[in-house]
Each structure stands twice: as C-alpha cells, then as structure tokens.
Amino acid sequence: MELNYQTIAVERQAGITTVAFNRPEKRNAMSPTLHREMYDALTKLAADDETEVLLLTGRGESFSAGQDLKEYFYELKDSPKEREAIRYVSHAWRHQILYHFPKPTIAVVNGWCFGGAFTAVASCDIAIAAEEAIFGLSEINFGNIPGGLVSRVVAELMLPRQALYYVLTGDQFDGRRAAEIGLVTMAVPRAELMDKALEVARKLQAKDKLALRACKEVFKQVDLRGLDFEAAYHWLSAKGDQLTYRQKGAWIEQGIGKFLNKEYRPGVEAMPSERGARE
Numbered sequence: 630m631e632l633n634y635q636t637i638a639v640e641r642q643a644g645i646t647t648v649a650f651n652r653p654e655k656r657n658a659m660s661p662t663l664h665r666e667m668y669d670a671l672t673k674l675a676a677d678d679e680t681e682v683l684l685l686t687g688r689g690e691s692f693s694a695g696q697d698l699k700e701y702f703y704e705l706k707d708s709p710k711e712r713e714a715i716r717y718v719s720h721a722w723r724h725q726i727l728y729h730f731p732k733p734t735i736a737v738v739n740g741w742c743f744g745g746a747f748t749a750v751a752s753c754d755i756a757i758a759a760e761e762a763i764f765g766l767s768e769i770n771f772g773n774i775p776g777g778l779v780s781r782v783v784a785e786l787m788l789p790r791q792a793l794y795y796v797l798t799g800d801q802f803d804g805r806r807a808a809e810i811g812l813v814t815m816a817v818p819r820a821e822l823m824d825k826a827l828e829v830a831r832k833l834q835a836k837d838k839l840a841l842r843a844c845k846e847v848f849k850q851v852d853l854r855g856l857d858f859e860a861a862y863h864w865l866s867a868k869g870d871q872l873t874y875r876q877k878g879a880w881i882e883q884g885i886g887k888f889l890n891k892e893y894r895p896g897v898e899a900m901p902s903e904r905g906a907r908e
C-alpha cells in the first residue's frame with residue numbers, strides 16, 4: 630500500500646498505525662495538501678487489515694496549529710470554488726472518515742493545538758494530551774468564529790461555561806485543563822505521552838474487534854442523546870443483534886462460555902484472544 634506523503638508520516642507497527650502531521654516548521658498547520666493527504670491516508674487505512682488501532686499525533690513540538698492561515702484561507706480568498714472544494718476535503722477526513730473510522734482511534738496531543746485541530750482531536754475516540762500541550766480557540770484573535778465543525782464539537786465535549794469562555798477570549802489552556810473540561814480523556818507528562826498512548830492502544834487490541842466496532846457505531850452513528858428512550862432501546866437492540874450475527878454468536882458462546890468455564894473473569898480482563906477466528 631502506497632503511504633508516502635509530503636505533509637504527513639504514516640508508520641505501521643504490530644497492528645498500531647501512527648499518522649503524524651509532519652510540517653513541524655509550520656507548526657503542523659493544515660494546508661490543502663495536508664488535507665488531501667489525510668483524506669487519502671485515512672481512506673486507505675480504514676480498509677487496512679494491519680491497522681487495528683490508529684494514533685493521530687504531530688511531529689516536533691506541535692500537534693497542529695490548526696488551519697494553514699496562509700494556504701487555506703489567505704491564498705484562496707479569491708478562489709471560491711477551490712476554497713469550497715478543499716473545505717469539503719478538510720471536513721470529510723476530520724469528521725466523516727475519522728469520526729466514523731472502523732477501528733479505535735486515539736489523538737495523541739503532543740503540543741500546540743489550535744482551532745481546526747480541535748475537530749481532529751474531537752473525532753478520535755480517545756484523546757490523550759501532554760500536560761504541557763497548549764490549546765487555543767484562536768479564531769477570535771484574528772476576528773473570526775471557530776468555523777467548520779469546531780464550535781459544534783467544542784459545544785459537544787467541553788463544559789458549556791468553559792467552552793464559550795475560551796471561544797470568546799481565545800485564552801490558551803494546557804493539557805491538564807483540557808482534561809478537566811472534557812476536551813481530552815486524560816493528560817500525562819509529555820515524557821510519558823507516547824508510552825501511555827501505546828499502553829491504551831494495546832489494551833484495545835486485546836478486545837474483540839467486531840465488538841469494538843459495534844461499540845463505536847452505537848455511540849457515533851446516531852446522536853444517542855437525541856433519541857428518546859424507546860428509540861434508543863430499539864437502536865441498541867438492533868445493534869446488539871447485528872453484532873451477534875457478525876460474530877456468529879461468539880460473545881455468548883465464547884465470551885460468556887469461557888467465563889462459565891472459569892477461563893477468565895470479564896470484570897477484570899478481556900477474554901483470551903482467538904484472533905482472526907471469526908474474521
């Protein structure tokens with residue numbers, strides 16, 4: 630599979646694929662080329678059997694300084710068609726593809742994270758930040774709104790009083806604060822960041838792949854909180870039945886069967902792996 634790019638770096642190792650924004654000299658700002666490359670890479674990796682868990686991070690001192698203010702905004706200001714085309718690609722990879730990626734995804738926020746990069750973080754299932762990472766909704770500082778889906782995902786994830794405060798002031802906050810207000814799952818010292826991400830990735834690799842996919846679909850294919858309780862009950866029942874069908878009943882036969890045989894305890898560990906048996 631061809632995964633060589635100018636603005637991103639892709640590494641696949643032992644089932645864990647790391648995609649890194651790779652324009653450190655530009656603080657990993659998301660240029661039109663980067664958007665096209667992310668779209669291409671994620672489309673391929675979604676169907677890649679070697680990718681069991683996806684990590685998204687940045688090379689150098691930045692996660693991403695958001696949209697490339699020069700190449701994405703300024704240079705396209707008089708080219709509305711081109712602007713619209715790249716805006717769609719930018720939306721498609723960050724939300725449609727990454728949000729619904731069929732395998733678990735982890736944002737590994739190593740440093741600067743601004744504006745449009747929030748959408749990429751939000752689309753990942755889990756986000757782990759360096760305590761030292763700096764986040765900012767900087768749009769107000771150049772007289773704009775957090776556009777694309779940024780305001781939407783911030784409203785979804787962050788505590789409402791904190792979200793609007795940071796939208797209006799453009800104040801920066803660090804990784805620890807990002808965890809407190811719901812933007813990321815956890816924050817750890819930068820020196821431990823990648824080890825923590827790999828630890829979580831390996832934990833996910835030990836789970837049943839089809840069950841992981843179903844857990845994501847249940848949460849992400851519809852707005853669960855927008856469903857009334859009866860609709861949610863029917864949606865979850867249908868997804869549970871679909872999983873049973875996809876797994877050929879394995880969660881009952883093996884998942885529960887092995888517990889009844891005293892082979893493991895699901896309260897404290899994943900069932901012993903029979904990788905590939907049902908794929």
Ligand code: COA
Nearest residue numbers: 654655656658694695696697698699741743744745767768
């Ligand atoms: N778009 C385009 N270029 C960017 C960029 C962005 N979002 N962020 C940084 N760069 C470029 C700078 O223009 C500079 O390029 P140059 O060396 O060719 O002049 C280079 O990256 C380094 O930037 P600099 O500002 O010198 O780095 P710094 O480490 O002092 O500060 C930031 C880092 C991220 C705080 C600062 O670059 C910044 O405020 N960037 C804009 C963040 C932003 O508002 N993003 C938009 C969100 S939608």
